[in-house]
Structures are given as structure tokens and as C-alpha cells.
Amino acid sequence: MAKPKEAAVTSYKALTYLHLPVIEKDYKPGDPVPVEELEAAGQSEDSINALVEAGSLGGEEDDVHHSHIIPDPSMPTIGSVVENSRRLIAQLEATGEEVPDELRTVAKLDYTALATGDEGKAGDANA
Amino acid sequence: MTQMLNSDTLRHQTVWVCEKWSDEACDFAAKKLERVGITHVPAELREIQTPTRTLLVPRLMPIYEGIPSSVLREIVGEPEECAEIQGNLLLNEGIQRLQDMTMIATVVTNQTATNPWSNANAFTGVGDSNTAEAATQTELQAATNRFYKAQNATYPSRTNQTVSFQSDFTGTEANYAWAEWTISASATTASGAGFTTGTTNLNRKVASLGTKASGTWTLTAQITFS
Numbered sequence: 226m227a228k229p230k231e232a233a234v235t236s237y238k239a240l241t242y243l244h245l246p247v248i249e250k251d252y253k254p255g256d257p258v259p260v261e262e263l264e265a266a267g268q269s270e271d272s273i274n275a276l277v278e279a280g281s282l283g284g285e286e287d288d289v290h291h292s293h294i295i296p297d298p299s300m301p302t303i304g305s306v307v308e309n310s311r312r313l314i315a316q317l318e319a320t321g322e323e324v325p326d327e328l329r330t331v332a333k334l335d336y337t338a339l340a341t342g343d344e345g346k347a348g349d350a351n352a
Numbered sequence: 353m354t355q356m357l358n359s360d361t362l363r364h365q366t367v368w369v370c371e372k373w374s375d376e377a378c379d380f381a382a383k384k385l386e387r388v389g390i391t392h393v394p395a396e397l398r399e400i401q402t403p404t405r406t407l408l409v410p411r412l413m414p415i416y417e418g419i420p421s422s423v424l425r426e427i428v429g430e431p432e433e434c435a436e437i438q439g440n441l442l443l444n445e446g447i448q449r450l451q452d453m454t455m456i457a458t459v460v461t462n463q464t465a466t467n468p469w470s471n472a473n474a475f476t477g478v479g480d481s482n483t484a485e486a487a488t489q490t491e492l493q494a495a496t497n498r499f500y501k502a503q504n505a506t507y508p509s510r511t512n513q514t515v516s517f518q519s520d521f522t523g524t525e526a527n528y529a530w531a532e533w534t535i536s537a538s539a540t541t542a543s544g545a546g547f548t549t550g551t552t553n554l555n556r557k558v559a560s561l562g563t564k565a566s567g568t569w570t571l572t573a574q575i576t577f578s
Contacts, residue, residue: 242487244441246558263484272483275493281486290488292444 235260237273237282241290254289258282303336366440367574368533368557371431373424375566378523381427382415391415393423396502396520396545399472408472410505411545418522421504421570431570437559440573441485446554449537467537469517469554474508475500475539476519476571477550482531485556492532492550499526500539500547504570518572521564530561535573 236259239252245266252258263273276282280290301309310332317324385393394410395418401407413420424431452463459465467473478501479494492498501519508517517535525546534557536550555575 240488241444242441244439244485244558246482246484249439266484267482268484272481272493275483276486279486279488281484281488292488 237263237277238285238287239281239289240283240287241281241293243276243281254293303334307332307334307336363578364442365438365576365578366555366557368437368440368559368561369572369574370435370437370530370561371421371570371572372433372435372562372564373419373421373428373431373568373570377424377428377432378419378567381419381424384427385415385419385423393420394505395420395522397471397505398502413522413545418520418525419568420520420522421568424568433562435561437557437561439559440555440557440575441487442555443489443534443553444487445490445552446535446537449552449554467552469508469515469535469537471503471505471507473538474503474517475536475547475550476503476517476573477501477534477536477539477553478521478526478530478571479532479534480529482558482560485558489556490553492534492553492556494532497526497528498548499543500536500550501525502546513578514574514576516572516574518570520568520570522568523566526569527564527566529563530569532556532558533561533571533573535575 236257239254239256239258241254243252243256243258244250245252245258245262245268247266248262250262250266260273268276273282310328314324314328314332317328385391392412392414395413396411397408398411399406400409421431449464449467452459453465453468456463456465477492477498479492479498481493481495483493499521501521504518504520507519508515510516525544534550535554536552537554538551539547539549540551541547541549555573561571
């Protein structure tokens with residue numbers, strides 16, 4: 226977010242779920258967060274800047290954080306696009322029609338899910 | 353098609369209990385142990401890799417490095433001070449880890465089905481920043497003063513719908529203002545008997561628990577889902 230001019234800022238917009246200490250108040254993504262409430266919660270200019278820079282607070286024109294956008298259950302996945310491409314190729318080939326190269330490229334995509342580890346490592350360094 | 357989204361509520365509540373034993377109480381316990389010839393006491397559990405298996409064994413801590421809460425309870429009794437604070441904010445990465453581990457068909461690249469908040473892998477982290485809780489945060493907000501400690505033996509534990517986490521911060525550990533705290537799955541960047549970086553943080557709470565300068569402080573988090 227381009228930070229609004231200092232003097233003009235009277236309220237921010239919550240871009241994620243927020244909880245202010247001291248006044249113990251919750252905010253949902255999209256809720257206005259008045260500067261006076263941030264100050265009442267003991268948030269210094271540095272803390273407010275940190276929240277802005279991290280994308281937790283923004284201006285009215287800013288979108289809420291992408292993690293709070295509920296996906297449409299019917300939206301295509303990589304897997305469904307690849308499967309549909311393969312089905313379409315089979316249909317085109319069965320009818321003797323030309324199959325575009327782009328369609329073959331998509332159909333060849335390897336979308337196999339990967340097992341991932343975690344970069345973190347627990348344990349006692351002094352052991 | 354018009355999609356109608358009804359919002360149900362997953363309720364969770366967290367109670368944080370901070371028990372504080374002073375340096376004098378720790379010294380008293382250390383001297384009493386020394387008189388009967390005990391120089392080390394069992395502290396947090398750690399993983400030991402053998403050629404055939406992974407073992408969890410307690411770290412043997414010198415009594416003048418610190419005294420764990422289990423020993424203090426036996427020798428000194430109840431803590432001199434006990435603070436209870438309610439509430440926290442679940443962080444997105446913690447919610448996603450809960451979901452990854454329990455309700456996905458296949459692990460894909462941005463997901464992981466390992467590293468739960470188990471005894472060997474859960475950490476209680478404490479820092480000195482009072483920056484507000486935000487769900488997109490992935491770490492304590494303190495720039496330098498933050499410390500993650502392993503769980504005490506038998507933690508985390510579950511009773512009904514409540515899971516309890518508990519860690520002892522002894523002697524020289526986390527000696528600064530306790531303004532924020534969290535539960536993390538895994539931690540990195542070793543510092544003494546703990547770490548300074550949480551990997552996947554479940555939640556974060558901001559409130560003042562006082563300033564630790566010495567002694568043993570025990571932080572317990574009880575998270576209830578309903």
C-alpha cells in the first residue's frame with residue numbers, strides 16, 4: 226500500500242483478521258481500523274508501519290489479503306484442466322480433427338502432487 | 353450460478369497461564385538438591401537418533417543453569433506469582449497446517465502433512481513486541497528478543513476438546529519483557545537450549561506478562577475448540 230499522507234490518516238482498513246491488545250477488539254478483513262483505536266491499543270508508529278508493510282493494514286482502495294478470499298468451489302484446478310485437455314484431444318482425434326500444439330502441451334503437464342517436508346527442524350542444539 | 357455462502361463459526365478460546373518462581377526460589381531448590389548430591393535435573397525432552405530408532409529423552413540440566421517447574425513444585429511448592437490471560441488470534445499458517453494434517457486428500461507443493469505440534473516438535477515462543485495480532489503474521493514480531501522453548505514432558509496433552517501446551521523458561525532464558533507469545537510447530541536457529549525462529553506458528557497473543565529477569569517462568573496455553 227502507498228502510505229497515505231501522515232496528517233490525512235484517520236483510519237486504516239484491516240486486510241486480515243486483526244486483534245488489538247489493551248482494548249481487546251477484533252477486526253475482520255475489510256473493517257475500518259481507526260487510528261485512535263490503534264493508539265488506544267498502544268500501537269506505536271513503528272508497530273503501525275510494520276502492520277502496513279506486512280499487508281495487515283491498508284487503505285480503502287487495497288484488497289484484503291488473498292488468503293481470506295474464499296475460492297469458488299467450481300473453479301478449475303491444474304489437475305482438472307489437464308484432464309479436460311486429455312479428454313478433448315481424445316475427442317478431436319476420434320473425429321479426425323487437428324489437435325493444437327498448445328492443447329497437447331497442457332495435456333502433457335505433470336501435475337502429480339508432491340510430498341513436501343518442512344524446512345524447520347526441532348531438537349536441542351546442545352544435545 | 354449464484355453462490356450462497358453461509359458463515360458458520362468455529363469457536364476457539366485460549367487461556368494462557370504464566371507461573372513465576374523467583375531466582376531465590378530456584379536458588380533454594382538448587383541448594384536443597386545439592387545437599388543430597390543431585391547436580392543435574394531432567395529438563396525438556398530432546399530427540400536422540402540411534403542407528404535404528406529415534407528416542408525422546410530429557411535433557412539433563414545442571415541445577416545452577418535452571419530448575420524446571422516440576423522440581424520447583426516438589427521442593428518449593430506453588431509459584432510465587434501466577435498470571436492468567438485469555439484470548440489469542442489463530443494465524444493463517446497455523447490454521448492451514450491444521451487443515452493440511454487432517455483434511456486433505458493429497459499433499460501438493462504448498463502443503464505439508466508432517467511436523468505436527470507434537471511433544472518433540474511443538475514450541476512455546478515468547479517475545480517483547482506489542483505489535484497487534486494479525487492473522488497473516490508468521491512469526492513473533494520482536495526483532496531480536498524472542499525465544500522458543502521445547503515442551504515439558506507429557507505436553508501437549510488433550511482433555512476433551514482442550515489441548516494444553518507448556519514450556520519452562522529457566523535461568524537466563526527469555527529475560528526481557530514478555531509482551532507476545534505463540535505456539536509453533538518446529539523452530540530453527542539454535543540459541544542455548546532453545547531457538548529464535550518459529551517455523552509454523554499456530555497463534556499469537558499480545559499482552560503484558562511482566563519482565564523476566566531471572567528465575568523460572570512456566571507458560572501454559574490451553575486451547576479449546578467448540
